[in-house]
Structures are given as structure tokens and as C-alpha cells.
Amino acid sequence: MEVKAWASGNGTYGIRVGVSSRETFFDRQWKSVEIEIGGKNYEFPLSGGFWRKCPEIRSPVIRDWLTVHLLSELFGINNPASITNCHRESPLILSP
Numbered sequence: 096m097e098v099k100a101w102a103s104g105n106g107t108y109g110i111r112v113g114v115s116s117r118e119t120f121f122d123r124q125w126k127s128v129e130i131e132i133g134g135k136n137y138e139f140p141l142s143g144g145f146w147r148k149c150p151e152i153r154s155p156v157i158r159d160w161l162t163v164h165l166l167s168e169l170f171g172i173n174n175p176a177s178i179t180n181c182h183r184e185s186p187l188i189l190s191p
Contacts, residue, residue, distance in 0.1 A: 096120055100161050101151045108161055109153030117150040128152065132160050 096119070101111040121128070125160070127140045130152070139152050 096145075107153055108158035109151040110157055111151045114150055117145070132156060151157075
């Protein structure tokens with residue numbers, strides 16, 4: 096699934112999975128999702144807003160990853176990245 100870098104404008108960063116990917120790859124029963132970033136697994140909560148109008152996963156860990164891998168290349172924040180291994184049994188893997 097392709098995701099996009101996301102920023103709130105007030106210093107909060109994350110990845111936007113989008114409505115279509117949210118409906119396809121995420122289960123509404125899930126309270127959190129595990130994502131592998133840089134070889135480490137992190138668990139991120141899925142907020143109520145994720146299921147309504149804001150299909151983003153937000154965290155300082157993701158902000159730091161974006162800074163190194165995406166934002167440093169371009170000052171805009173709509174650079175694509177991808178999440179692979181979309182199965183609940185294993186962590187999602189975020190890669191540039």
C-alpha cells in the first residue's frame with residue numbers, strides 16, 4: 096500500500112494511509128498497529144479519528160523517520176512511501 100507523508104502544520108507528523116487503504120488493509124477491531132521502521136518494531140495507536148476523517152498514523156518516531164528519509168529530500172510533504180506486509184500477524188514495514 097502506498098502512504099503519504101502527513102503534517103498537521105503545528106509540528107505533528109505521520110503517514111496518511113488514506114480511506115481506501117484503511118478500508119482494505121485495516122480491521123476496525125484493531126486498537127493499534129505494529130509497524131517496522133528501520134529494523135525496529137513500534138506499536139502505534141489507531142485513534143477514533145483514524146476511522147472517521149483522519150486516516151493517519153501519527154508519532155514522533157514517524158516524524159523522525161520522515162525527516163531522515165523523505166522531508167530532507169524535498170521541502171514538500173507529499174512524498175510517497177510504502178507499507179508492505181499488510182497482515183495482522185506480522186508488523187507492517189515502512190520504507191521510502
